[in-house]
Amino acid sequence: MIWLLTGIIAGSVAGMLFGKSAEVVKPIGDIFLNLLFVAVIPLVFFAISSAIANLGGAKKLGRIMGIMSAVFLGTVIIAALVTIVAMWLFPLHQHIAATPELAAQGIGKQLSGDQITQLFTSSEFFALLSRKNMLAMIVFAILVGFGTLKAGEKGKSFAQFLTSGNEVFKQVFILIMKPAPIGLGAYFAYQVAVFGPSLFGTYAHTLGIGYGVSIFYYVFFFSLYAFIAGGVKGIKTYWSNNIIPSATAVGTCSSIATIPANLDAAKKMGVSDLIAGIAIPLGGTLHKEGSSISSILKMAVVFAMFGRGFNSPETILLALGMTVLVSIVEGGIPNGGYVGELLFISAYGFPPEALPPAIIMGTLIDPVATLLNATGDTVAAMMINRFAKAGDANG
16 A cells, blocks of 8 residues: 555656656556456456356345445435535636537537447447446346356356456456556656646636535545444444555546455455445446536536526436436546537537537546546445345344
8 A cells, every 4th residue: 555655646746747758657557557457357247247146046136236226326316416506506607618629529429329239238249358348248247147146056167167267357456456556656647747737727616616526525425425334433444445446546547447446445344245246346337426526517517608507407307317327328437428428418408519618627527536436336335235234134
């Protein structure tokens, strides 16, 4: 932990001191990040499929999935509502100019029926190995787990293979994380060098609100959720094991890359292997409180830009619905929100000029949004674990 934090701090200082010259170390960070992305696909597959394959009964899994869905949906909506209140308390008054160059980046991106299909399935098996098809791979892993479970005695050998694969790729991640201080340090140096000055530009006021809400939610609501899961002890347990996941999330800007750190942290937080193996990988794709805050912030910016009020009941209800969809659509990769941005712009009937400010805001707030997306999964797993145990006791 000390080496990891030292690498991140050193990288950040280097980015500030050397500016654009620090971009030379970007390949080092990219190599580390690519290793994470390559290994995370089999890790998630084995974690989910082995957890389901070794489950004692489908009834228990059904209850866990029900609790998990309620926790994921509830926390995403709470994050959106907190941001909406912040927008009312600190309204946006400045005019944000649209940039034609950024608008061109979104041309041709539409949420078609085929794209919706590709979110959940893939036409080729090899395509499941791409991180861009993370949700489709998770669906397939769930099916493999249930298939192994239903095979009974004949599937025991395969279940053992899945369990063995899960352990092997845990060790692979341990090896990859050995040079993490160097990899994350290089990545931080690049991010600070490239994106740091942008924080003080036109969008400073909006970013101040976004980062303020995010940090408040990160500290207060995650502590509240940890308290619900385990009282005062739960708060201490959560924060003492949340340092490495937080650093990984901010450094990589990827919920998926943080999954290994979250899996390890969840177990140290007292979450059962079954719940951690299901909730953490699924949360990496489907549970995004940071994207919820980012989504509302981007909507508020676009509404302010076009002089429209962001306060009517119809607008708020549609915003909540769009936020839930966006938190699923965006996926766990950096800057994956273009489809979600087009989704809400289309739903509210804004012209194409509304896209650039949404893209800019999404890019600048991505680090803190990923922090919430990733570390919110572990505290959600703690609550799922608590509610599932309560159900067992009542049962």
